[in-house]
Amino acid sequence: MSRSQILRPIKLLKRMQQKMDSSSLKRMKDGESIIDPKSTVGGGVADVYGEDRATEDQLVTPWTVSVASGYTLLRDPHHNKGLAFTERERDSHYLRGLLPTAVSTQELQVKKLMQSIRSYDIPLQKYVAMMDLQERNERLFYKLLIDNVEELLPIVYTPTVGEACQKYGSIFKRPQGLYISLKEKGKILEVLKNWPERSIQVIVATDGERILGLGDLGCQGMGIPVGKLALYTALGGVRPSACLPITIDVGTNNQKLLDDEFYIGLRQKRATGKEYYDLLEEFMSAVKQNYGEKVLVQFEDFANHNAFELLAKYRTTHLVFNDDIQGTASVVLAGLVASLKLLGGSLADHTFLFFGAGEAGTGIAELIALEISTKTNIPVEEARKKIWLVDSKGLIVSSRKESLQHFKKPWAHEHEPLSTLLDAVKAIKPSVLIGTSGVGQTFTKDVVEAMAAINERPLIMALSNPTSQAECTAEQAYTWTEGRAIYSSGSPFDPCEYNGKSFIPGQANNAYIFPGLGFGLVISGAIRVHDEMLLAASEALASQVMQEHYDKGMIYPPLANIRKISAHIAANVAAKAYELGLATRLPRPTDLVKYAESCMYTPNYRSYR
Numbered sequence: 008m009s010r011s012q013i014l015r016p017i018k019l020l021k022r023m024q025q026k027m028d029s030s031s032l033k034r035m036k037d038g039e040s041i042i043d044p045k046s047t048v049g050g051g052v053a054d055v056y057g058e059d060r061a062t063e064d065q066l067v068t069p070w071t072v073s074v075a076s077g078y079t080l081l082r083d084p085h086h087n088k089g090l091a092f093t094e095r096e097r098d099s100h101y102l103r104g105l106l107p108t109a110v111s112t113q114e115l116q117v118k119k120l121m122q123s124i125r126s127y128d129i130p131l132q133k134y135v136a137m138m139d140l141q142e143r144n145e146r147l148f149y150k151l152l153i154d155n156v157e158e159l160l161p162i163v164y165t166p167t168v169g170e171a172c173q174k175y176g177s178i179f180k181r182p183q184g185l186y187i188s189l190k191e192k193g194k195i196l197e198v199l200k201n202w203p204e205r206s207i208q209v210i211v212a213t214d215g216e217r218i219l220g221l222g223d224l225g226c227q228g229m230g231i232p233v234g235k236l237a238l239y240t241a242l243g244g245v246r247p248s249a250c251l252p253i254t255i256d257v258g259t260n261n262q263k264l265l266d267d268e269f270y271i272g273l274r275q276k277r278a279t280g281k282e283y284y285d286l287l288e289e290f291m292s293a294v295k296q297n298y299g300e301k302v303l304v305q306f307e308d309f310a311n312h313n314a315f316e317l318l319a320k321y322r323t324t325h326l327v328f329n330d331d332i333q334g335t336a337s338v339v340l341a342g343l344v345a346s347l348k349l350l351g352g353s354l355a356d357h358t359f360l361f362f363g364a365g366e367a368g369t370g371i372a373e374l375i376a377l378e379i380s381t382k383t384n385i386p387v388e389e390a391r392k393k394i395w396l397v398d399s400k401g402l403i404v405s406s407r408k409e410s411l412q413h414f415k416k417p418w419a420h421e422h423e424p425l426s427t428l429l430d431a432v433k434a435i436k437p438s439v440l441i442g443t444s445g446v447g448q449t450f451t452k453d454v455v456e457a458m459a460a461i462n463e464r465p466l467i468m469a470l471s472n473p474t475s476q477a478e479c480t481a482e483q484a485y486t487w488t489e490g491r492a493i494y495s496s497g498s499p500f501d502p503c504e505y506n507g508k509s510f511i512p513g514q515a516n517n518a519y520i521f522p523g524l525g526f527g528l529v530i531s532g533a534i535r536v537h538d539e540m541l542l543a544a545s546e547a548l549a550s551q552v553m554q555e556h557y558d559k560g561m562i563y564p565p566l567a568n569i570r571k572i573s574a575h576i577a578a579n580v581a582a583k584a585y586e587l588g589l590a591t592r593l594p595r596p597t598d599l600v601k602y603a604e605s606c607m608y609t610p611n612y613r614s615y616r
């Protein structure tokens with residue numbers, strides 16, 4: 008869509024202002040994408056009057072919007088309903104003859120598509136089918152995802168999204184987000200204006216250097232922001248039109264991609280230093296200039312040598328957070344707090360050992376220390392002493408301090424150097440072992456058995472993604488601890504049996520947190536992300552684990568309830584934003600959970616009357 012095409016709907020908006028009351032006009036500005044009537048082919052244009060439900064039982068003001076009709080309508084994923092167009096809609100929207108005679112319901116469409124998706128044996132085929140659906144019929148895509156979240160999350164998200172990124176070049180059909188490369192230097196504001204949607208609320212941006220535990224995938228990392236934003240809508244309730252996936256392409260150091268003649272990104276080694284940071288600075292300024300200061304930017308899957316610096320640089324001037332450092336910390340802390348019901352004691356009574364001391368590892372460690380410090384009034388430096396980390400060179404100890412990256416320094420405690428994880432487990436005697444290394448099968452039988460020898464109920468989290476990189480599988484954890492482990496992983500594992508007993512592994516993935524956290528920021532009009540909001544999100548998630556879940560050994564609530572969970576997270580985060588004076592949407596709604604629920608996008612079809 009060209010700039011002039013974007014401007015025309017704004018004129019249309021003004022024209023329609025006379026017909027509409029202020030609340031429906033606001034809804035339209037906030038929510039509806041308006042199709043330029045003059046751009047339609049194969050049919051006329053109709054003003055469509057409809058009604059929408061903000062929640063299942065609350066009917067809101069009728070809305071009015073002009074949508075393209077005829078053939079163009081069927082090709083418009085935001086408004087297409089396929090066979091679910093009613094007889095009247097087919098008449099009024101010039102659809103007669105363009106569809107077969109049968110009229111379907113959305114439920115029947117869901118049933119049919121789920122049958123079709125289930126017929127594929129290969130997860131990547133299911134992924135492609137889902138992406139095709141998203142490009143064909145957006146509401147149906149979200150309806151499918153929301154109604155079948157536990158089954159489809161592993162397809163649109165980890166682990167399948169990892170394989171999709173590895174093969175993104177051959178899967179790529181149509182742009183799903185913005186590519187901002189070094190070639191766009193000096194023109195980033197213009198590039199942002201090329202995106203057809205104007206009122207963006209959430210951006211997920213990656214530079215593709217650390218995609219899950221799969222390393223540098225360059226521009227093919229785009230699958231990650233696309234997948235994360237699909238979750239923002241399905242799990243968190245942010246409107247799809249308000250979401251913008253961005254890949255910042257500064258090259259790749261992945262030689263295989265550079266040698267691949269079909270590689271879709273910038274064919275050069277990664278820019279570093281000033282060149283890199285200047286591009287990022289231009290990007291962040293352009294984002295603020297184009298979308299205002301309430302647009303949320305989620306940094307995702309940057310390598311740690313840039314991630315910490317970018318976060319430190321922009322967290323005081325922009326609404327940003329780093330999902331790998333902060334979102335992950337919040338979800339893991341929630342699982343730990345919930346696990347205390349099974350383990351007993353308080354967080355301060357436990358000893359934590361991390362395998363992997365990068366973004367996820369040190370991010371989680373810092374939030375645990377903050378929580379302990381907040382709850383017990385001991386200084387954070389003191390709280391850190393119960394937390395130990397191992398990196399590729401072994402246990403992080405004070406004698407290594409000089410050569411450590413800055414984010415590891417707070418964890419360099421007094422201890423003799425130890426080079427293996429097994430030695431560290433035996434020496435530190437942790438009650439909690441957390442894998443954030445990105446390297447699969449590193450929690451060996453020896454390591455897990457050592458945890459089981461020290462603890463009645465060892466807590467083991469194998470957080471690395473995708474499944475191939477999990478430090479150990481659920482089955483290994485339960486078998487090697489004779490069914491005593493409390494286990495969670497970053498990518499999902501099926502329930503397992505050990506000695507005739509069934510175990511349900513949890514999915515400790517930031518997907519529990521970022522959709523609700525982001526939604527809370529959006530609905531409160533927050534202008535900064537504060538650490539206390541991460542604690543608030545974590546607390547809300549932990550509060551959703553019920554006795555019936557503990558009875559099954561679970562420390563995370565079922566993902567099937569995620570929209571309810573997200574509403575609680577959003578409400579807690581928004582409450583914190585108001586408390587800290589960082590919220591701009593006034594007055595503060597009294598019941599923030601209800602408010603969050605009422606603001607959530609629902610994928611049910613609208614009737615075009």
Ligand SMILES: NC(=O)C1=CN([C@@H]2O[C@H](COP(=O)(O)OP(=O)(O)OC[C@H]3O[C@@H](n4cnc5c(N)ncnc54)[C@H](OP(=O)(O)O)[C@@H]3O)[C@@H](O)[C@H]2O)C=CC1
Nearest residue numbers: 219220363364365366367398399444445471472497516517
């Ligand atoms: N479940 C979830 O929600 C999330 C999971 N993750 C996963 O966590 C993993 C790590 O991500 P992130 O922290 O961002 O990555 P980083 O690259 O920032 O950190 C990786 C850390 O692991 C260490 N490491 C690597 N190989 C080994 C090894 N063989 N032995 C010991 N330590 C090793 C590195 O050591 P060194 O510093 O010496 O190089 C580094 O400290 C990824 O697989 C990612 O998918 C990330 C975010 C969220």
Ligand SMILES: CC(=O)C(=O)O
Nearest residue numbers: 219308331472516517
């Ligand atoms: C889940 C996630 O953000 C990661 O693995 O990077």
Ligand SMILES: [Mg+2]
Nearest residue numbers: 307308330331
């Ligand atoms: Mg990530």
